[in-house]
Amino acid sequence: MEMEWEITENAALVVVDVQEGFEEEAYWGPRDNPDADRNIARLIDAWQESGRPVAFVRHDSPKPDSPLREGYAGNAFKAYVEERRGKGWGPELFVTKSVNSAFYGTPDLDAWLREAGVRQIVVAGIQTNMCAETTARMGGNLGYEVFFPLDATYTFDAVGPWGWKLSAQELSRATAVTLHDGGFARVVRSEELVAAVK
Numbered sequence: 001m002e003m004e005w006e007i008t009e010n011a012a013l014v015v016v017d018v019q020e021g022f023e024e025e026a027y028w029g030p031r032d033n034p035d036a037d038r039n040i041a042r043l044i045d046a047w048q049e050s051g052r053p054v055a056f057v058r059h060d061s062p063k064p065d066s067p068l069r070e071g072y073a074g075n076a077f078k079a080y081v082e083e084r085r086g087k088g089w090g091p092e093l094f095v096t097k098s099v100n101s102a103f104y105g106t107p108d109l110d111a112w113l114r115e116a117g118v119r120q121i122v123v124a125g126i127q128t129n130m131c132a133e134t135t136a137r138m139g140g141n142l143g144y145e146v147f148f149p150l151d152a153t154y155t156f157d158a159v160g161p162w163g164w165k166l167s168a169q170e171l172s173r174a175t176a177v178t179l180h181d182g183g184f185a186r187v188v189r190s191e192e193l194v195a196a197v198k
Contacts, residue, residue: 005186007147007196012053012118013043014109014139016102016125016132018081019058021067021074028067028156032128032168039152039190040124041080046194048088053116055093055109056085057102059131091116100134103142110142120145122193123185124152129171133179140184149190150176 018040022028047054058077060070067074076082086092093112097105102123113121121144123136132153139146155168155175166174179185 005196007122007193008118008120010052010116010118011120011122011147011197012055012113012116013047013122013124014055014057014102014135015040015044015081016057016123016135017059017068017127018078018125019068019074020076020078021072022126023078024067024074030157030168031154032156032172033151033154036126036152036154037078037080039149041084042194043122043124043149043152043190044081044084046197047122048084048090050197051088051090052197053091053093053113053118054088055095055102055112056081057095057097057105057109057125057131057135060096060098062098100131101138102131102135103138113144118144120147122147122149124149124190126154128153128155128168129158129175130155133175136179136185137182140179140182146179146185147193148176148179148185148187149193150187152190 059068061068095105125132136146136148176187180187
């Protein structure tokens with residue numbers, strides 16, 4: 001199958017909130033996509049081996065009961081992410097944030113990308129419909145060509161207004177449809193991206 005897109009030499013991988021606190025099922029409830037962590041790890045490996053830039057984003061939750069709050073064990077990156085930090089020969093950035101978008105963090109992700117002349121970004125991580133989607137949408141609004149490997153993200157069941165309940169899988173599908181239909185991002189599979197950078 002011929003792909004109609006290419007990954008540039010300096011396309012950046014943005015790894016969003018892959019933190020230990022998301023393992024606390026009692027807090028978050030049921031999740032989808034059990035293969036997400038494996039796929040995120042493969043993307044990081046492929047990016048680092050090709051010398052492309054990687055940004056690692058950590059959510060420092062201001063909520064006192066959040067498993068992602070600062071000073072709590074859950075705030076740390078998952079072990080497979082932490083052990084990969086600093087291993088690539090391409091540029092690397094560590095961003096902390098307290099809102100959904102990685103573009104509202106410290107240091108400034110947009111400034112770092114623009115300074116390096118990056119026009120393409122790949123957004124992977126947790127949660128699909130929250131920080132990953134928000135980062136992808138904002139990246140699209142800022143003029144980046146955004147790739148969203150849906151299988152390298154996951155989320156949790158949620159309850160909305162009027163008692164509406166959506167499963168994690170329904171929420172992930174909604175994210176994929178919204179990003180695709182709204183022209184925010186190109187929704188792909190992680191294996192396509194790995195193949196494209198090899």
